[in-house]
Amino acid sequence: xxxxxLLRRAALLPFAITGLRLAAANTAxxxxxxxxxxxxxxxxxxxxxxxTSTADEFVVDSVASLPAKGGDAFAVDxxxxxxxxxxxxxxxxxxxxxxxxxxxxxxxxxxRQSSTQWQRYTKTFIAWPGTVTVRARLRDYGRGTEGxxxxxxxxKLLTFLRCPVSQRHG
Numbered sequence: 819x820x821x822x823x824l825l826r827r828a829a830l831l832p833f834a835i836t837g838l839r840l841a842a843a844n845t846a847x848x849x850x851x852x853x854x855x856x857x858x859x860x861x862x863x864x865x866x867x868x869x870t871s872t873a874d875e876f877v878v879d880s881v882a883s884l885p886a887k888g889g890d891a892f893a894v895d896x897x898x899x900x901x902x903x904x905x906x907x908x909x910x911x912x913x914x915x916x917x918x919x920x921x922x923x924x925x926x927x928x929x930r931q932s933s934t935q936w937q938r939y940t941k942t943f944i945a946w947p948g949t950v951t952v953r954a955r956l957r958d959y960g961r962g963t964e965g966x967x968x969x970x971x972x973x974k975l976l977t978f979l980r981c982p983v984s985q986r987h988g
Contacts (some may be wrong), residue, residue: 819856822884824893824899829836839863841888842974846923848867848880848882849867849881849956850881852876852877854871854873854877856869856871856873857869857871857872857873858871859878864961864980866965866966866967867966868963868965869963869965869966870956870962870964871960871962871964871988873960873961874959874960875954875957875958876957876958877909877911877955877957877958878955878958878966879954880953880954880973881952881953882953883913883951883953884951884973884975885950885951885952886912886945886949886950886975887949888945888946888947889945889947889950890944890956890972890976891942891943891945891946892910892942892944892974893940893941893943893972893973893974894908894909894910894940894942894972895938895974896908896938896939896941896954896967896972897937897939897966897967898932898936898939898964898965898966898967899933899934899935899936899957899964899967900932900933900960900964900965901960901963901964902934902962903933904959904961904962904963904964905958905962906956907932907939907956907957908941908943908954908957909926909955909956910952910953910954910955911952911953911954912942912946913949913950913951913952913953914948915947920946920947920948920949921946923946926948935985936965936967938967942962942976947952947959951952952971952973953973960971
């Protein structure tokens with residue numbers, strides 16, 4: 819009888835270890851602390867992140883990055899809920915070989931379509947020339963509290979057929 823109970827418990831051990839690994843993976847930070855003064859990130863127990871800001875504008879970059887080159891397409895998928903006086907929009911942050919930000923050739927246009935309800939943004943971006951790595955980025959406007967969903971962001975490399983400029987029609 820004791821042997822049978824011991825074997826049952828031993829059979830459940832891999833599931834318990836897997837559960838601990840998943841719980842440990844969920845405690846890893848998904849967003850880097852922002853460089854802007856007056857902005858704090860607080861991890862929530864359900865995998866979400868709460869961002870509190872007294873700054874008018876700030877950015878938060880993901881911890882995860884992917885290798886890239888100019889012209890690669892990436893999808894950024896993120897869930898956000900903002901305060902009444904705030905808005906947020908996803909972006910693709912591009913970095914060169916020295917880790918410096920590669921500025922976009924055109925200024926980023928503000929999108930003021932955020933809601934106080936949870937919203938999922940899925941956007942496609944092209945990496946700028948000179949890019950070596952990319953990260954998901956949230957550009958935020960306004961002061962208040964914002965929620966970012968349960969390990970919310972995903973950054974995916976999209977593959978397209980590339981056609982040389984000389985072969986394009988139109």
